[in-house]
Amino acid sequence: MGVPAARIVFDEADRAAVAAAAEEILATGALTLGPWTERFEQAFAAEHAAAHAVAVSSGTAALEILLRTVGVRGRDVVVPAVTFYATAGAVLHAGGTPVLADVDPATFALGPATLEAALTPDTAAVVLVHVGGLITPDVDALRALCDTRGIPLIEDAAHAHGSSHDGRAAGTFGLGAAFSFYPTKVVTSGEGGMVLTASAEVRDEARIYRDQGKGSFGANHHVREGYAWRLSEMNAAVGTIHLRRLKEFVEARREVARRYDDALAGIEGLQPLPEPPGCRSNIYKYIALLPPGSDRARFKREVYDGFGVRLAGEVYDLPLHRQPVLGPYQGPPLPAAEDVCARHVCLPVHSDMTEDESARVIEAVTAVHRRLAAR
Known part of the structure; x- marks a missing residue:
């Protein structure tokens, strides 16, 4: 028998817990934006010592929501060239222009010199990608460079669940971070993503954007150009259970x-x-x-x-x-x-x-x- 490139791990206890959660969800009829979503958000925020978490339908959605919250339409966003298409795709869908930057070969991530070379007078945001789960030791220098220019730093932490640098968890170095729960990730919800932030304002905007731009769950008043970026309760339950591992x-x-x-x-x-x-x-x-x-x-x-x-x-x-x-x-x-x-x-x-x-x-x-x- 060979060795596969990846293997998704749900043991017998995990599977039983997911089955019980599914039965509960179907019995209550709360299929979206319910108690399992809240549990997942709270547990993920606690795991990364972050103030706020907002569960969404994918890591790509999480990143686009952050970019829309910042307001990148018609402006430049620095993106490292070594990343998945979705990092640049989120910029394009949010109305921004990706400015592709070189990386530090020691980390596969942006470095201060490569970021400096890519900044323009109209840079609206910088996206730092934690490739393979590695957080560059230049993360504080990159944040300082962005702060000096008044540019928000956004983390693409799709790979980085549970990673840290100097004791600080991935997702806590910038204005906000986007995590993915695609099946191959260390923790999965099947499909799904998470916005992590210390900002109550960013949290509130993310909640609006994920639910068709509605000002509140029960109202039909749309205040943002949102989308159907909700995470189902089934996915949230799978993610909550897997996160325990x-x-x-x-x-x-x-x-x-x-x-x-x-x-x-x-x-x-x-x-x-x-x-x-x-x-x-x-x-x-x-x-x-x-x-x-x-x-x-x-x-x-x-x-x-x-x-x-x-x-x-x-x-x-x-x-x-x-x-x-x-x-x-x-x-x-x-x-x-x-x-x-x-x-x-x-x-x-x-x-x-x-x-x-x-x-x-x-x-x-x-x-x-x-x-x-x-x-």
């Missing part, structure tokens, strides 16, 4: 990362992306860089063909400025983004990964790397 899952994933780190430390040319001092990643992804000029497709194929280990889900194989749909927003060359996107792989990490599975991954990538390097 977050600390356990993160520790399990960090143990896998420790095994990988130890095994790859002595292998020349296969370089894990290091966890910077002060950062405690949830290891949503374990990223390693192949040598320059490597044939990544061949590496992945030989790892699977020879050992049954799937290396899927790069973050990301194509930087945003090379995405066809974002062609109109291509600016100057972004060499660091192009380099790291072209030659990294993500080793499988599961929240219930066994030692045998991680040992098989280590055997596979070590053997294939050494064989290809010798040719």
Whole structure:
């Protein structure tokens, strides 16, 4: 039996709890914006030591809501080139113009220099992405740079449930943060997202935007150009139940990362992306860089063909400025983004990964790397 790239973990107790919640929801008829949504919001805010949380239909919706709250229509928003399309897509749907920035290759995230180079006189917001669950040690410097310019910093924390830097949780470094609960995430609600913020004003705006722009749940008075961004009670129940496992899952994933780190430390040319001092990643992804000029497709194929280990889900194989749909927003060359996107792989990490599975991954990538390097 092989090792899949990802595995979604709901044990027997989790499944029983979800079934009981579903029975309760169907019996009461409260299918949206009910008690499970409130429980999910409160639990997620508490888990990240945040003041407010607003559950929505996706991480993309959470990010667009934050951008609409800031007011980016007709203005520029700085987005790192190493991120999922949805980061730039949310800017476009909110009426803004994405300005694509290069990244620091040590973190795959914006750095002070790359942010400075991308700022324009009409920058309305900056989106900082915590790629793979890693929070850059430059996060405070980036926030200070934004504060100096009077520009709100928004966190795309889609990967970063439970991650922290210097004891501060992801989602608490900017004006607001967007989290995703897509099935592959460390915690999932099936589909869903969350706005996290310290601002009561942002919280209130998010609640309005998620429910068709209505001023209140029971009224038919629309005060914003909102959308159907509600999270169903079924999804909220799944997310609430899964969230109880977050600390356990993160520790399990960090143990896998420790095994990988130890095994790859002595292998020349296969370089894990290091966890910077002060950062405690949830290891949503374990990223390693192949040598320059490597044939990544061949590496992945030989790892699977020879050992049954799937290396899927790069973050990301194509930087945003090379995405066809974002062609109109291509600016100057972004060499660091192009380099790291072209030659990294993500080793499988599961929240219930066994030692045998991680040992098989280590055997596979070590053997294939050494064989290809010798040719």
